[in-house]
Amino acid sequence: MDFHLTEEEKMLQATARGFAKKELEPVAAEVDEAEQFAMDNFKKMAELGFTGMAIPPEYGGTGGSMIALVVVMEELAKACASTCDIIDAHISLCARPIYLYGTEEQKRKFLPPLTRGEKIGSFAITEAEAGSDISAIKTTAVRDGDSYIINGSKLFITNGPVSDIVVVFASIPALAPRGMTAFIVETDTPGFSRAPQYKKLGMRGATNTELVFDNVRVPESNRLGAEGKGMRICLATLDEGRLGIAAQAVGIGQAILEHAIDYAKERKQFGAPISQSQAIQWMLVDMAVKVQSARLLTYQAASLYDESARISKEAAMAKLCASEACMDMAVKGIQIFGGYGYMMDSPMQRYFRDAKLTQIYEGTSEVQRMVIARALLA
Numbered sequence: 001m002d003f004h005l006t007e008e009e010k011m012l013q014a015t016a017r018g019f020a021k022k023e024l025e026p027v028a029a030e031v032d033e034a035e036q037f038a039m040d041n042f043k044k045m046a047e048l049g050f051t052g053m054a055i056p057p058e059y060g061g062t063g064g065s066m067i068a069l070v071v072v073m074e075e076l077a078k079a080c081a082s083t084c085d086i087i088d089a090h091i092s093l094c095a096r097p098i099y100l101y102g103t104e105e106q107k108r109k110f111l112p113p114l115t116r117g118e119k120i121g122s123f124a125i126t127e128a129e130a131g132s133d134i135s136a137i138k139t140t141a142v143r144d145g146d147s148y149i150i151n152g153s154k155l156f157i158t159n160g161p162v163s164d165i166v167v168v169f170a171s172i173p174a175l176a177p178r179g180m181t182a183f184i185v186e187t188d189t190p191g192f193s194r195a196p197q198y199k200k201l202g203m204r205g206a207t208n209t210e211l212v213f214d215n216v217r218v219p220e221s222n223r224l225g226a227e228g229k230g231m232r233i234c235l236a237t238l239d240e241g242r243l244g245i246a247a248q249a250v251g252i253g254q255a256i257l258e259h260a261i262d263y264a265k266e267r268k269q270f271g272a273p274i275s276q277s278q279a280i281q282w283m284l285v286d287m288a289v290k291v292q293s294a295r296l297l298t299y300q301a302a303s304l305y306d307e308s309a310r311i312s313k314e315a316a317m318a319k320l321c322a323s324e325a326c327m328d329m330a331v332k333g334i335q336i337f338g339g340y341g342y343m344m345d346s347p348m349q350r351y352f353r354d355a356k357l358t359q360i361y362e363g364t365s366e367v368q369r370m371v372i373a374r375a376l377l378a
């Protein structure tokens with residue numbers, strides 16, 4: 001398989017790298033400490049068209065392939081994983097399903113403000129009793145004339161504290177057990193509210209909260225896809241989202257590797273740089289092999305997606321490999337930094353905290369193994 005980027009993709013990668021180095025990296029620690037949605041970063045990305053990636057220009061987007069999206073996500077995550085997290089929820093989990101499953105009217109109404117970054121998107125499936133098992137959702141959508149009345153609550157929602165448009169999954173009781181249906185909910189709809197923002201271990205510049213739906217009336221024209229097709233839409237959306245998380249993990253991993261190499265060359269003990277010790281060299285080698293393997297699996301899955309292939313297994317493999325590699329690298333990165341790696345002013349502790357989330361959201365590592373096992377044994 002050929003992973004050479006086109007000239008256009010290389011230019012986009014260079015633009016993203018330059019932007020991330022100049023605008024995101026210098027504020028990444030600040031953004032993490034502030035524990036507020038990284039609005040300045042989001043606005044700057046909107047100016048460059050990054051909020052409209054993978055959405056065609058007729059809907060206000062900047063277009064581009066899945067490979068282009070993952071290449072940019074990797075660069076963003078390398079500089080500031082929280083900012084990449086915001087973009088993953090905004091594009092892969094909100095704008096993309098509206099583009100793929102929405103009516104022409106829905107696309108014309110909801111996509112331009114999302115792609116231009118005037119509105120912020122989020123995606124809501126998780127509930128108190130429905131985490132890994134999304135089929136257990138209890139949020140209901142009951143038809144009432146030409147509307148649906150939605151009741152329930154959704155946990156942990158990325159961008160939830162600030163989002164204007166949410167792709168929400170609810171079950172139509174009359175169609176149970178196959179009633180899961182997707183809806184586009186505008187957050188200024190009466191009956192919609194948000195709990196206070198969660199305090200988190202990492203990815204703290206991307207904010208999360210519980211979304212509450214108390215008799216929220218949603219017009220039929222906001223139903224995304226047919227009644228009862230929500231599970232299919234949710235799983236396909238998560239396949240795409242997992243590519244984004246894989247790219248995010250690769251970006252964090254690359255940042256860890258580069259910092260670890262620089263530090264190992266500088267730090268002297270026993271009269272020589274620690275990089276001359278074979279123990280340190282082997283850790284660096286293992287890290288380099290892991291991040292490159294993860295990158296290749298991620299590019300391969302994105303490239304298959306661009307060829308219109310189904311990628312559930314490949315996206316799960318990429319996410320599993322990249323997130324496990326990233327966490328392992330974060331542990332090794334702290335080890336190479338020694339005591340300084342454990343201090344809050346070292347970048348390693350942030351990578352360590354951010355890396356952990358990649359093994360949990362959009363399907364835990366155990367869930368990715370379940371998806372892969374199902375495909376292997378089918």
Ligand SMILES: Cc1cc2nc3c(=O)[nH]c(=O)nc-3n(C[C@H](O)[C@H](O)[C@H](O)COP(=O)(O)OP(=O)(O)OC[C@H]3O[C@@H](n4cnc5c(N)ncnc54)[C@H](O)[C@@H]3O)c2cc1C
Pocket residue numbers: 089122123124125126130131132133155156157158159200203208357360361362363364365366367
């Ligand atoms: C920061 C953050 C952001 C998030 N953003 C969003 C969002 O934007 N939108 C959204 O809808 N959700 C979001 N989530 C939810 C996230 O996707 C879930 O937390 C995740 O899918 C796991 O669900 P759970 O937390 O309920 O864990 P559980 O499903 O309760 O799992 C607990 C543990 O049991 C394991 N486990 C469960 N079932 C099995 C099994 N059959 N076999 C083996 N092991 C199993 C899991 O792997 C895990 O280790 C977010 C979560 C976090 C932490």
